[in-house]
Amino acid sequence: MALNLDTRQRAMLAEMHVRVWSPVMAPEPAPVLETAALAHEPTPVHAPVASPAPHVLVPVVPAAPTAHAAALAAAPVRHETQRPEGLDQMDWAGLQATVASCQACTLCSTRHHTVFGVGAPAPQGQVPQVDWLLVGEAPGENEDLQGQPFVGQAGQLLDNMLRACGLSRAAEAGPEGGGIYITNVLKCRPPGNRNPKPEELAQCEPYLQRQVALLKPKIIVAMGRFAVQSLLQHSVPGVDNTPLGKLRGQVHSYQGVPVVVTYHPAYVLRNLPEKAKVWADLCLAMAQLQGRG
Template sequence: MSWDARQRAMLAEMGYRLPAAMASTAVVEDEPEPIAVAAPPPAVMRVAVPPAPAVEPSAVPAHFAALDLPGLRDAVAACRGCGLCEQRRNAVFGGGALQQAQWLVVTDPPDDADDAAGDAFTGDAGRLLDRMLLAAGQRRSGRDDAELPTAFVTPIVKCRPPRGRAPQPAELAACEAVLARQVELLQPRLVLAMGLQAARRLTGLAEPLGRLRGRVHEWRGLPLVVTYHPAYLLRSPADKAGAWDDLCLARKTSNP
């Protein structure tokens, strides 16, 4: 894999330092160390966790199944499919490619700022997310280099759980119908789960995030890669190198 000047600049903005031998201005042709696709660790304790049932296309509720993306966005804004509608200010549908997306980025539930704005990742975490995507050769629609493939970024549930609690299994299950329709419409090549709650829901595994990273899972027939949430990386910049490894794995998986 090569990194051009733009990607090196984006990596620098992420706070990730390339090894000195790779930091020259010439395009780097060296292949980085292959990212191990780790076998599932042995003796993993599996505890009760909301399963990640694949919502088959036929299971998408009829009132979502006929909607295009703008229509689905409107339906989500008015959705009362679970109790999370009671205290939301705004549903967060997500943003990015308007027709097809190469990556579907599924994040943890909306935070207070997302709930207020009705949009995901509008602050520092969003800026870091955009730099991460750019470094990996992706962009959110309408942002940055229009020639790059697009990613669509959406939370695992569209409405903020009260006081930032974790969403309950019934809430996750209800909102997965929206995610299922988003997948149908966007037809991504790969799903990138950012954050523990999104990762556990989509993998169906109640493991620490570190054990879910570094391998390719599957969700709804699509390859699924797990990485850190950008807000976590702002608090723990030492893990940006690990996030870059994850992005390389996602990039290699979606462009074999």
């Protein structure tokens, strides 16, 4: 059924877990993506000021295969060129170069820049030393133009919340750790800020898998529906039909790394009362991290 929704309506539907895309190849839907929706969002950004909640450790949810993983594997793929062989052996510099020239899905034809990620400073081509990995969904307009994840108001909100946790995307890890890296599941912007397609997510996820393998974070924070679905597709049965709110408050797992689920900063900008929930999720992540340390 064709829906004539504008960007804001689609973004709201996305956060209410109303699916507006299909695993079957379909005509381009109207713009949706959360990050880019910020370009029209006038809401001011303020940092949370509360202190971290008491530390409570939550057991890691064991992994189990899901129908979503099988659906992604079976999804039809249109690509310009295959990803290179040996991705699982690639070093950080090789991975960066591979993503920068990737043409493994049709998003390569509309992007301005790939967005590999940003985080703790490291020598050229070296893996940043980090404890935290924050994963969003896909670049928006500003991210595509600048080649950086989480710029604009969503990025400001994220930075403010990280600062309240004593973290910074630009800071080196100290003696007690604390370095962070921020990336997205998709490295290229979907045109018109539409939702990512399953075949695009399936093509791009191996890059995230390799980033996780090289970064070896101690905690992953999955921000937003598509990040959560991609990271938990192998461990949470029915994750693509599970409201994000029901996945919060527990610690999941991705490649053996604990995963905490939270809302996307762009969604929080449109729903400021939800900021407290994101803060609680970051506190859970901090508690999990300190428990492991």
